[in-house]
Amino acid sequence: MNIREIAKKAEVSTATVSRVLNNSENVSSTTREKVLKVLKEYRFEMDPWAKHLASKRNITHVLIMVSRRILGSLDLKSKEFYSIVIKGIQTAANMNRSVTEIVEMETNLDEEKLKNVDGVLLVGGDTTAEHVRFFKKIGIPVVLVDQYIPTVKVDCVVSNGYDGASYAVKYLISQRFKKIVHIHGFLNHFGFKDRYNGYVATMEQNNLLPKSYEYNDEVMEDMKPLIDKMLNVYGVPEAIFASNDPIAMKVIETLSSFHIKVPEDVSVIGFDGIEKGKHFTPPLSTLKVPMHEMGSLALKRLIDIVYNQDIYPVRISLFTEFIKRGSSI
Amino acid sequence: MNIREIAKKAEVSTATVSRVLNNSENVSSTTREKVLKVLKEYRFEMDPWAKHLASKRNITHVLIMVSRRILGSLDLKSKEFYSIVIKGIQTAANMNRSVTEIVEMETNLDEEKLKNVDGVLLVGGDTTAEHVRFFKKIGIPVVLVDQYIPTVKVDCVVSNGYDGASYAVKYLISQRFKKIVHIHGFLNHFGFKDRYNGYVATMEQNNLLPKSYEYNDEVMEDMKPLIDKMLNVYGVPEAIFASNDPIAMKVIETLSSFHIKVPEDVSVIGFDGIEKGKHFTPPLSTLKVPMHEMGSLALKRLIDIVYNQDIYPVRISLFTEFIKRGSSI
DNA sequence: TCCTTTCTTGTAACCGCTTACATAATAGCA
DNA sequence: TGCTATTATGTAAGCGGTTACAAGAAAGGA
The missing domain is CATH 1.10.260.40 (lambda repressor-like DNA-binding domains)
Incomplete structure (x- = not known):
């Protein structure tokens, strides 16, 4: 019909x-x-397909909002995590008649601007419930990217950190390691918490004692005190699973200043799969999250919400892929 | 271009x-x-929209596979869980030029039949990694519905049982309950395990002792021994959170045979939000999962995979909604 | 060499919906 | 009542692909 x-x-x-x-x-x-x-x-x-095709003329205006901290590190030529995510968004935008504009999350948006915004992508772990509520109130659809807020029902696209971490731990255990430490960023960031939970649960399932240290990833300060403390209290671990690649690389650097070799003395595994890790010395083992896909999925979901009135929010989580390189046995 | x-x-x-x-x-x-x-x-x-519109003539053939156990209870006029999920699939199929066929999961499929199958939906908690591998090997895209298998990277659509359970527990705690019991189905079913995890974690976060009992939901046998044991060992709880609505209703029935009144003596909360619970005495409080939406999301995801070559598998989880009725305070 | 078969390529209708533009109907007003 | 302003409806050209069908080119066979 x-x-x-x-x-x-x-x-x-x-x-x-x-x-x-x-x-x-x-x-x-x-x-x-x-x-x-x-x-x-x-x-x-x-038929949503026909509708969308015919509506070609009204293109979708999408606001990409990024916290100042991330925006600063953002270089669209680079291959950092969020740079690639945003490229993914833009690629999908091209195929979906959408134009995007990147805006700092802290900005106060004037009504003029909001008038012709069809949807918003809130990118990164700094997004709060407040941000979401702001757009909900004025009826603009929102999708979170790389962030999940359990208490707010809102669409989001994240990586499956729990199972990724679990995979890493299981792999290390299969290599006969038992002293496996987790060094993580702030746990109020969903992504870190998720990986942390996966680490702890899997350690416990295998009757191993979880041992973790929190590191301020935002400023990337000196890691020596942390490692020093670890070595004194816990001793030299057999393996370290880090919250993400930057932290993992920092860990390797710091260990080397203690004359501890990777992977001979300690295996290190990161998380994210950024390009930099591939060319690091030693090349970083990691759990690669499909960053490009994360971005494009988020945009597509937003389009679905705007056009097809998908009213039930969902959480979309992407599987990670273990990539074994030189930093781990 | x-x-x-x-x-x-x-x-x-x-x-x-x-x-x-x-x-x-x-x-x-x-x-x-x-x-x-x-x-x-x-x-x-x-342009995927144009492609899909133009490809109208080649309709997508989708196989809906359901375990014998579920298929038996399946009545497309009823409003049981999987009946509605499948209706959701079929609704979306209508809007996406797809024809569906329901097949028993245990059936051996002959090559003839598989030849013109574009994708498969494996519905329900009985789906195993084997089923998935079978279709992966012959290159037919698969989406799991209401099932998640962490060890196999495959698309799936599930409900967010963890946060749903967490919400229920928090609600009960807000009503000043402390003795909150969980009665669940077999934990090797992902859905039950997920809700169980949410229950346990939230209890612990609130410094309460989790206490749970497993009930064979497949045969729905007599629940008296279980409740009897609970009453003797644990005493009368203040609230019971059940794995799903059928179990919750069974709990209420059984409690009444022990002359325990719901909700006066014990508050009971189920999970699923099936129609039957609404007309139960007392009407069942529950966490409603959007079953119809679950089905249609699964079909839409399958279409995306078939047509747009979305190659990274994702897990899509749907938020649940707490519905307070008479069975709880 | 000529005719038939097979392989390539092009033309144009169509998928289901939107919308600019044209036209018809109605209302408003002197 | 006649003329203009406004509102309601229709006509038809797209949106960006696919594909049935037609036609032209190349290959094969006598």
Whole structure:
């Protein structure tokens, strides 16, 4: 059942049916009723593909919001985590008639700007419930990228840190390691917490004692005190699983200043799979998250929400892939 | 950049470009090269919306596979969990030019049948890694519905049982309950395990002792021995959170045979939000999972995989909604 | 060499919907 | 009542692909 058939049944033109479907102003109430009746009678459901194709002319305006901290480190030529995520967003935007604009999350948006924004992508772990509520209140659809807030029902795209971490730990255990330490960033960031949970659960499932240290990843300060403390209290671990690649590389650097060799003395595994790790010495073993895909999935989900009125929010989590390189046995 | 422009640049017709894009046989290698070069030069990316609309004629054949156990209880007029999920699949199928066929999971599929199957939906907690591998091997895309297998990277759509359970427990705690018991189905079913984890974690976060009992939900046997044991060992709880609505209703029935009143003596909360619970006495408080949406999301994801070559598998989890009715305070 | 078969390529209709533009109907007003 | 301003509806051209069908080119066979 398509709109031509409906038009015939209702004895009007397709244009009128379309107008009714889109709540256009210029339809007399009598014809509207008539069309609505036929629509209901035949249980008409619009073909989203056709709708979207035909709506080519109204392109979707998407705001990409990034916290200042991340925006600063953002270089669209680089292959850092968020640079690639955003490239993924833009790639998908090209294929979905959308234009994107990157804005600092801390900015106060004026109404003018918001007027022709169809949807917002909030990127990164700094996104809070407040940000989400702001857009919800004014009725603009939102998708979080690389962030999850359990207490707010809102769409998001994240990596599956729990199972990724679990995989890393299991792998290390399969290499006969038992003293496996986790060095992580702030646990109020969902991503770190998720990986942390996966680490702890898997250690416990294998009757091993989890041991973890928190490191301020935001400023990337000196890691020596932390490692020093670890060595004194816990001794030299057999393996270290780090929250992400930057931390993992910092760990390796710091260990070397203690004359501890990677991977001979300690195996190190990171998380993210950024390009830099590939060219590090030694090349970093890691759990690669499909960053590009993360971005494009988020954009596609946003489009789905805007056009197809998908009203139930979902969490989309991407599987990670273990990449074994030189930093681990 | 669309295929007409490409055709012009390559000095061929749009049909030829389309043939190259779809790896059609009947294109001479010289023209193919020529077109491919232009395609690359202009970084052509196909518009998935247009492609899908135009491909109307080749409808997508989707196999819905359900375990015998579930298929038996399946009545498409009923409002049971999987009946609604499957309705959701079929609704989405209508809007996505797909025809579905329901098959028993235990069936051996002959090659004939598999030949014109474009994708498979494996529905329910009985799906195993084996099932998935079977279809992966022969290159047919698969999406799991209401099942997650951490060890196999495959797309799936599930409900967010962890946060749902967590919400229920927090709610009960907010009602000043402390003795909160969890009665669950077999924990090797992902859904039950997920809810169980949410229950345990939230209890512990609130310094309460988790206490749970496993009940064989597959045969729905007599629950009296279980409840009897609970009453003797643990005493009368203040609240019971059940793995799903059928178990919750069974709990209420059994409690009443012990002259324990719901919700006066014990508050009971279920999970699923099936229709039956609404008309139960007392009406069941529950966490409603959007079953219809679960089905349609799964179908849409399958279509995305088949047509847009989305190659990175994802887990899509749906938020649940707490519905307070008479069975809890 | 000529005719038939097979392989390539092009033309144009179509998928289901939107919308600019044209036209018809109605209302407003002198 | 006649003329203009406004509103309601229809017509038809897209959106960017696919594919049935037609036609032209190359190959094969007598």
